[in-house]
Amino acid sequence: RLNFNYSGELLATGDKGGRVVIFQREQESKNRPHSRGEYNVYSTFQSHEPEFDYLKSLEIEEKINKIRWLPQQNAAHFLLSTNDKTIKLWKISERDKRAEGYNLKDEDGRLRDPFRITSLRVPVLMPMDLMVEASPRRIFANAHTYHINSISVNSDHETYLSADDLRINLWHLEITDRSFNIVDIKPANMEELTEVITAAECHPHQCNVFVYSSSKGTIRLCDMRAAALCDRHTKFFEEPEDPSSRSFFSEIISSISDVKFSHSGRYMMTRDYLSVKVWDLNMENRPVETYQVHEYLRSKLCSLYENDCIFDKFECCWNGSDGAIMTGSYNNFFRMFDRNSRRDITLEASRESSKPRAMLKPRKVCTGGKRKKDEISVDSLDFNKKILHTAWHPKENVIAVAATNNLYIFQDKIN
């Protein structure tokens, strides 16, 4: 759960414990003019607490599923965070002055004896150490029966959508007591359920258009101008299955775990278990590009099913100019694909590689045959170390990679 703000100066992260940590890039310093600023902790706050749903006797975890910045409109920053059920709008603001010289209380806040107040003082604003405050502004609750998997701020900057397994709702950022249900795929009889919604996103420029992906590997594009309830899609993207590679696991591995529009709005990218696909919005019958993330796992699907890894939900992201894409894998590896040259690289997020000025070394997984020096064999990959969440700075070559318990931020060397 990672998200850069629109200029890339701030990076928000949400964790299993319901906490949000915001990092801010330090300003370029005069003594080191050519060094890029590092990201330091700017603010930390508890966004969600564990709750209990008494009606259903269910525990609601505090784990943050998604976090999204709103475009900045004044000095304060706003972000949305969600756990399985409840979305919150947070305001993050700075304070560097405080009022001093009250008449009725002294500097520690204790009330003064009124009989000893003999003169009237005018309170003054005094500078103080910068304080960053996070305050909850709105709570959008009680609109999702199933687990929320996505939130996406619309390009009108006034509305956003939230999606769970079976429904998508549209909210106004100012209104918390009602939302519009724009997609509902819940069958009358739950036994007929064959497909669930896995991710949803608003188009970056057209505020009436959004897409959602499904557990069957399909993507539907909907236009809110066509109908209020978008049960009928406008476009339907699906790649015909290759019959030769059909297996027991075909449907599970074709489930889409993430969908992201390109910044230009012309393409979208989807991540399934083994690959990333780029789709042109004008071509529904097949993706224009397919990148293998870890094809060597195809022979391991049985054990990945047994240890539940096959259900891991990997996210994917574009770089600022849509020329490259990134997604995670196992063993703390992550993959980058250059769309132009079709070159790809495997990198590792580790303590070694995150030392200041360390270079990321390309890693290689050996797939049968003789293992070369520096290569790692498929059998020694650690499936407990996975990179599900990654984010790319919107303008520069700076990436954030969330490994199991650590956050890594890598930036390009200057020169």
Ligand SMILES: *[C@@H]1O[C@H](CO)[C@@H](O)[C@H](O)[C@H]1NC(C)=O
């Ligand atoms: C992102 O955050 C930085 C740092 O506070 C701020 O200067 C910038 O305006 C923000 N950008 C946007 C577009 O929200």
Ligand SMILES: *[C@@H]1O[C@H](CO)[C@@H](O)[C@H](O)[C@H]1NC(C)=O
């Ligand atoms: C995105 O990646 C492409 C291809 O590697 C590169 O040419 C471009 O400069 C990158 N854009 C940004 C904003 O980093």
